[in-house]
Amino acid sequence: MLIKKKSIYWKMEVSIDLQAENKEIVSRYRKLVKSVRPLMKDNDHKQVRLAFNTALEAHKEMRRKSGEPYIFHPIAVAQICVDEIGLGPTAVIAALLHDVVEDTDMELNDIEKLFGKKVAKIIDGLTKISGVFLQGTSQQAENFRKTLLTLSEDVRVILIKIADRLHNMRTLESMPRNTQLKISSETIFLYAPLAHRLGLYSIKTELEDLYLKYTEPEIYREIASKIQQTKASRNKFIKEFVEPIDDSLNNAGFDYTIKGRPKSIHSIWNKMKKQKVSFEEIYDLFAIRIILETPPDEEKSACWQVYSMVTDFYKPNPDRLRDWVSTPKSNGYESLHVTVMSKTGQWVEVQIRTLRMDEIAEKGFAAHWKYKDSNKEAVGNRETGIEAWISKVREMLENQDGSAIEFVNDFRNNLFSEEVYLFTPKGDLRILPAGATALDFAFEIHTKVGQNCLGAKVNNKLVPISHKLNNGDQIEILTSSKQKPSLDWLRFVVTSKAISKIKDSLRDQKKGVATEGKEIVERTLRLLRIQLSDDVMGELRAYFDCKSSLDFFFMVGQGSIDPGEIRKFREEKKKRDTMPAPVIHDAKSFEKEIRKVRGVEATDQLLIGENMDKIDYALAQCCNPIPGDDVFGFVTVNEGIKIHRTTCPNAVELMSNYGYRIIKVKWTSQKELAFLAGIRITGTDRIGLVQDLTRIISNDLRVNMRSISIDTDDTIFEGKIMLFVNSTEHLEQLILKLSKVDGVVRVDRFDS
Numbered sequence: 001m002l003i004k005k006k007s008i009y010w011k012m013e014v015s016i017d018l019q020a021e022n023k024e025i026v027s028r029y030r031k032l033v034k035s036v037r038p039l040m041k042d043n044d045h046k047q048v049r050l051a052f053n054t055a056l057e058a059h060k061e062m063r064r065k066s067g068e069p070y071i072f073h074p075i076a077v078a079q080i081c082v083d084e085i086g087l088g089p090t091a092v093i094a095a096l097l098h099d100v101v102e103d104t105d106m107e108l109n110d111i112e113k114l115f116g117k118k119v120a121k122i123i124d125g126l127t128k129i130s131g132v133f134l135q136g137t138s139q140q141a142e143n144f145r146k147t148l149l150t151l152s153e154d155v156r157v158i159l160i161k162i163a164d165r166l167h168n169m170r171t172l173e174s175m176p177r178n179t180q181l182k183i184s185s186e187t188i189f190l191y192a193p194l195a196h197r198l199g200l201y202s203i204k205t206e207l208e209d210l211y212l213k214y215t216e217p218e219i220y221r222e223i224a225s226k227i228q229q230t231k232a233s234r235n236k237f238i239k240e241f242v243e244p245i246d247d248s249l250n251n252a253g254f255d256y257t258i259k260g261r262p263k264s265i266h267s268i269w270n271k272m273k274k275q276k277v278s279f280e281e282i283y284d285l286f287a288i289r290i291i292l293e294t295p296p297d298e299e300k301s302a303c304w305q306v307y308s309m310v311t312d313f314y315k316p317n318p319d320r321l322r323d324w325v326s327t328p329k330s331n332g333y334e335s336l337h338v339t340v341m342s343k344t345g346q347w348v349e350v351q352i353r354t355l356r357m358d359e360i361a362e363k364g365f366a367a368h369w370k371y372k373d374s375n376k377e378a379v380g381n382r383e384t385g386i387e388a389w390i391s392k393v394r395e396m397l398e399n400q401d402g403s404a405i406e407f408v409n410d411f412r413n414n415l416f417s418e419e420v421y422l423f424t425p426k427g428d429l430r431i432l433p434a435g436a437t438a439l440d441f442a443f444e445i446h447t448k449v450g451q452n453c454l455g456a457k458v459n460n461k462l463v464p465i466s467h468k469l470n471n472g473d474q475i476e477i478l479t480s481s482k483q484k485p486s487l488d489w490l491r492f493v494v495t496s497k498a499i500s501k502i503k504d505s506l507r508d509q510k511k512g513v514a515t516e517g518k519e520i521v522e523r524t525l526r527l528l529r530i531q532l533s534d535d536v537m538g539e540l541r542a543y544f545d546c547k548s549s550l551d552f553f554f555m556v557g558q559g560s561i562d563p564g565e566i567r568k569f570r571e572e573k574k575k576r577d578t579m580p581a582p583v584i585h586d587a588k589s590f591e592k593e594i595r596k597v598r599g600v601e602a603t604d605q606l607l608i609g610e611n612m613d614k615i616d617y618a619l620a621q622c623c624n625p626i627p628g629d630d631v632f633g634f635v636t637v638n639e640g641i642k643i644h645r646t647t648c649p650n651a652v653e654l655m656s657n658y659g660y661r662i663i664k665v666k667w668t669s670q671k672e673l674a675f676l677a678g679i680r681i682t683g684t685d686r687i688g689l690v691q692d693l694t695r696i697i698s699n700d701l702r703v704n705m706r707s708i709s710i711d712t713d714d715t716i717f718e719g720k721i722m723l724f725v726n727s728t729e730h731l732e733q734l735i736l737k738l739s740k741v742d743g744v745v746r747v748d749r750f751d752s
């Protein structure tokens with residue numbers, strides 16, 4: 001009885017909800033139509049309605065985690081596309097349908113039949129990006145690359161995806177904690193930089209703030225409430241600061257608005273962290289923005305006129321003038337920024353721009369389109385920035401061979417770095433990431449120019465290829481047909497184009513040397529009457545510690561392995577293979593023998609055998625044990641007792657085949673003696689990484705480096721360092737220090 005009552009009650013509640021919900025759905029849809037109406041043409045109306053009905057039907061059984069009907073989400077995404085990005089009916093249709101193929105029974109074919117090829121293509125792109133984060137890292141990267149390839153086809157795919165992500169971030173509250181963290185980190189990793197690069201400044205800022213809200217909730221709340229608390233005094237300050245400017249703008253007859261906005265929570269937090277200061281100590285909590293309404297041909301002069309008015313009242317900081325009006329940023333951003341000293345002794349940033357510039361700064365791409373259509377001349381070369389960017393992305397996509405992770409890293413590096421504006425001798429502008437060198441510039445001009453780059457003349461002064469370029473430099477590249485890339489060069493470049501081109505030619509060079517090496521090896525072996533079989537190859541590689549046959553042949557070709565060594569290796573192996581192994585049963589008898597043979601006194605670092613007698617020993621070179629390691633002794637044929645780590649790769653074989661030759665050993669004490677150990681460091685390659693690592697190692701007075709070998713495969717860096725340490729503890733400390741170095745992914749000990 002009770003149960004029945006409950007269920008009736010529940011049903012009633014749902015039916016009431018549904019009515020209210022339907023009303024709400026319709027009202028949200030109406031709002032959407034209202035905002036997109038000015039952009040709609042004849043047939044658009046029908047199509048938008050059809051898209052809405054299709055989505056409504058397809059998602060009808062679905063609810064979001066918050067309990068809301070699912071259709072709220074596509075409507076909201078479409079609304080963002082219109083209001084915050086400035087897109088039109090096609091994007092609205094695609095946004096309404098964006099989750100339909102992925103989450104419901106509807107297929108791409110159905111979409112194409114109803115809405116045509118264009119919309120179907122966008123939906124297809126959107127469905128594919130959603131898959132990006134479902135897989136492992138390398139899959140993600142590869143998919144992300146593919147996704148960006150679609151960018152050149154229809155940039156709306158990316159814009160709608162950003163809108164989708166923004167709405168998901170805004171409604172992240174109802175998700176479980178681990179989902180919040182996952183979604184947030186994807187957002188800060190890819191979507192915020194992507195939005196930034198596309199010029200969607202306010203969306204980028206909101207994404208960053210939301211990221212902070214979910215990853216550092218306390219910090220977020222604290223900063224937000226402090227911004228709120230200081231609002232009144234800030235407004236008072238802004239009012240007083242603006243007053244004289246206000247008057248002169250009015251007198252000059254400008255149409256304008258002035259805004260004083262606090263900076264984003266995320267950027268304030270970044271400042272607090274970077275400058276190690278408290279909220280109260282940050283002087284530039286806000287910027288003042290003067291937005292002018294001017295005819296297109298007066299924009300530049302108007303901005304500078306206002307600059308001159310502002311600096312009539314307040315003294316400018318000469319180091320803080322940014323003129324993105326004459327040369328827009330590559331994401332299209334235009335503005336004139338000046339930092340001036342207020343009457344109260346506070347620096348204040350003033351941003352001067354026109355309404356058009358402001359809209360582009362806020363809405364990015366779409367605003368560009370808008371102005372492109374309505375006003376061709378004024379836009380003219382402003383378009384080149386965006387197009388240059390798209391062609392950069394395309395270039396990176398085409399250049400990358402194999403490693404998608406590398407691509408994403410490069411992409412991110414290029415996204416985050418600031419840029420330098422450079423000129424060719426003829427005065428053509430080239431934009432490169434900050435830190436770019438003369439060599440980067442050479443590769444930017446042409447691959448061949450890069451490969452043959454000998455040096456450069458920067459502003460008519462001769463400089464080496466590693467010379468870092470500054471804003472406004474004019475560069476003439478000097479070439480020689482004899483010059484060719486070397487491994488060194490990778491240290492001098494930052495652009496992905498230069499890096500990939502240098503690696504290409506190094507690879508080609510290596511192949512050439514390896515071919516010569518192979519001939520030498522074959523000749524040497526022929527004299528020894530040995531065929532170069534797979535087995536022999538395997539033995540050679542193991543003996544000389546080469547990762548691949550190519551590496552081995554390369555080392556021979558290069559001369560770092562001498563043919564004489566190959567002969568010696570074969571002879572030694574023959575001897576070893578034919579000599580019978582004497583059997584020694586215990587440590588005692590061996591001890592006698594070894595004292596007899598060598599006449600040496602036992603040392604006291606190891607206790608060996610049942611009686612734990614002190615005895616002479618040698619440390620096995622295959623695993624280089626050091627005091628503190630778990631070890632065992634192995635009685636060898638003619639080299640005494642060899643101490644191996646129990647984790648030695650040879651241990652299993654030794655123990656299972658020669659159990660009778662194994663003896664128990666234990667360290668007595670950890671002496672301040674140095675022992676050879678190997679450390680393998682893997683990470684993502686970056687300029688200066690090797691210096692950072694070696695600095696740490698050489699600053700540690702107890703460490704003595706014996707050898708270091710660095711191997712970079714694309715951007716993956718692998719270094720092997722052999723060094724002398726005192727104990728496992730000491731080694732662990734060092735490993736800990738090294739693993740904290742920026743770019744290092746993994747540090748572990750290896751057995752040489």
Ligand code: MN
Pocket residue numbers: 073098099164
């Ligand atoms: Mn979605």
